[in-house]
Amino acid sequence: MDVQYIGEHLWAGQLGQLAVFASLMFSAAAAIAFGVGQYGKVDQAGWLRTATLAFVIHVGAVVAIAALLFLIIQNHWFEYYYAWAHSSRELPKEYLLSCFWEGQEGSFLLWMFWNAVLGLVMLWRRPPAFAGVMAVVSVVQFFLSSMLLGIYVFDYKIGSTPFALLRHEMQDAPIFQRADYLSFIEDGNGLNPLLQNYWMVIHPPVLFLGFAATLIPFAYAAHGLLSRKFTAWARPVLPWALFAAAALGSGIMMGGAWAYESLTFGGYWAWDPVENASLVPWLLLIAGIHTNVVYVHTGRSLRMTFLFYLLTFIFILYSTFLTRSGILGDTSVHAFTDLGMSGQLLVYMGALSLPALMLLVLYWKKIPSIAKEEEAFSREFWIFVGTLVLLLSSIQITFSTSIPVWNKLFGTNWAPPADPIEHYNKWQLPIAIVVLLLSASGLLLRYRTSDVKKFGRQTAAFAAVSFILMVLLEWHFRFSNAAGWLLLFASLFGILVSGYLLGRSLKGRIRVSGGAVAHFGFALLLLGILISSAKKEVISINNGMPLGAGFTEEQNRTNVLLLKNMPVTMREYTVTYLGDSAAPPNYYYKVLWERFDTATGLLREKFLLLPNAQINPRMGLIANPDTRHYWHKDLYTHVTSVPDKSKPMERGEPDFTEHTVALGDTIRLQRSVIVVESLGKAQARQGQNWQPDDLPVEVVLTIRMNDGRIFQARPIHLIRDLRVFHLDEHLPELGLTIRLARILPVEQKLILAIEETEPEQDFIVLTAIIFPYINLVWLGTIFTVLGFIMALVQRHRLATT
């Protein structure tokens, strides 16, 4: 029986599906036509015209898919599974974009979109051999389009369409037998609250732009092999590679900024498989850029340039496979949905990487190289060694991250390192030191031959200054271990050398200083990483619970209980939890931080932090940190446990006991003593406005708790239109409800009705961490990216003139 469903907007999905097919077909057509246009013998111009047309239509189709998907999300058309699964009505407008790329299909679409944009730039500039590059780009677009198909071929599902209908995805639910099912579906599942952060609006597009941009060096290298014109591509590829390094680098660090601001593992980098998977291609790309520059200057390292650029994109494909095939399973917090596409992802990876690597092996001997050894004191030799170290770094990260893959391949049962941060740091820290030392001294050398004496003098001078600075900084920071000293020394050396070169190039050669700026930023970044991670300090340690050396379990004691209005001392701060304010589903916990001068006791600083938690009905408590930024440190706090207030307690009529008192009297209760201070006309309060004829009277009470805390309460007795209203003081955390029941003017007495119950304790459990000099991390990143962009502009100028 066919049901005629009511209220669906099926045209959008049908149009979208059509666009997916068009995108697939025209990318295939473009790939073939660009290929024939580049490598064929007849009518090249005609083939290129056809190819360009096909690619432009393909781009139009990609834009149409994206626009339709966005339309569906924006209009909350929940008959579409994607909109229902990833968005909801109350979601703020700016996050609708994040819904777009929360799902796999959307992120493939984003990737495809950037490839399309880069392809258009290529078609607009039409550099030599652009058709060879575009053929590879079109092949990649073909594979990506197939990821969005969602059709079955002989029981095997190819791709997953973003236009699937909810009633197809959940066929078993009886609701879909009703024609008017849509009117029952009030809201979507919503966006993962962790992704509701502004970094999540900008981080995925930038990261995917980086992914897309690594395709161009790969395509250039592949074309170089296919056409056997091994050298022509080396200059035009450089600006593209630099652009990719800038985009991928900023994408990765934006992910770090997001993790730092909205996740609660306390840091910006955790050696998580997903982070590693995007770091490795970046490292390989950096190696490739360096060998590429060496080739341009000396004619050496061309083979390695081929290898690095090919590997960069191959590892992008591998990272896609790792994060999207579900193979990482429970080793990553970034679990993506497994759409059952691992087979297809493998085909995608194999179809591009195997031919490329085979061609490289085949032509390895034919790629020009210089037989004579390079000089020991030449920039090219040191850079070459440095790139091998980067390769080693990539191998280590890949090997450890791929443990689930080894388990699958070899049937082993290895567990990933129990402490990933320690495991990776053990390797990457020495590598970082070597890379810093090599790159800084490499900057002091010249290509081909250098004045060894001058190099020795300069190196010695910089090393001496770095050493003195290291001793001074060590005296201040106390890293107290050799690895810390070495990294400190190496990053200071890097900063000084690149800073010196930068200063020198400011005199008229600013254009060529991109390299110095990037190296300066990189050294600054590593210095920031060293200080902020080695000297990161948890200040929310329970009093009387010292960190025992060697007691690893004790190091977990990073949480402090803050009872409402009970100040707790954390290092130089006095911290008080003042209460929460709710803007469902978000709860903001007001925490007052005060710092007093140790000598005079005067208040030096006072601020409020509002770490919040989202009590999400489907996902439980999701905490969001709040951070106080200083120029030299961050104070980072988040709640780790809160009482569940999502279900309000039912309160019946209080069980009052009446006390007849005069002014100045005291009332003794179990947990407190109440002093009746004064009586007067009540001032209007928040949420209560008196009318002209109202007669509001309040009594001021001082409550002295047995534990010494003192509070004030002001219950109100209001006469309005000859009727009495009581505005009680309800103090659940003191276990008191106080009502000014009656006023006896003749006797000059009052009747207070008081209910005393078990005090309800309002509290939060808080973790607070100080990250010293974390701004160096962000500053270093900015300089590095800026350096890439400057070098890009310069190399672009050189390539076009």
Place this chain on the structure above:
Amino acid sequence: MAKLNACAQRLYRYDVTLPYAFVCMKKIHIVGLVIIAVAIGFIISVAGDYSSYETFERAMQMPNKDVQIVGYLVTEKEMYYDPIKDPNYFTFYMRDKDSTIRKVILYNSKPRDFERSEQLVVTGRMQGDDFVAKSILMKCPSKYTDHELVLSQQGPTS
């Protein structure tokens, strides 16, 4: 003779024995050797970092080594966390692959959303009969995949 480079030929003339031939290697080969040596060192040292997934039974036999155990939360037994008493003490019971049930102690706050976790990976070591965890990794299927269909109670709204 002809295949040896100039350096090696010189040594050959002086009848220097084979080990000294290192002197005559290309710089890049020396660098390559160093890197290979480091890589081998890496693999050896790393072997110590990788553990396999163990059970409570096996963890008992190696009380001084951190192990990782995969298991499931025992929902019938008590889960204890009273932040007012101690915000850094959380215990629960876990069943491992061999269906052994042990108490797990975590000296930290209760991980968020703990009840919903389906599968757990705990890292730590046994202390007596209890397992003291350094860290807990939860797999919550609800987080990303298991969407539930929420329908309006009132019926058609439009």
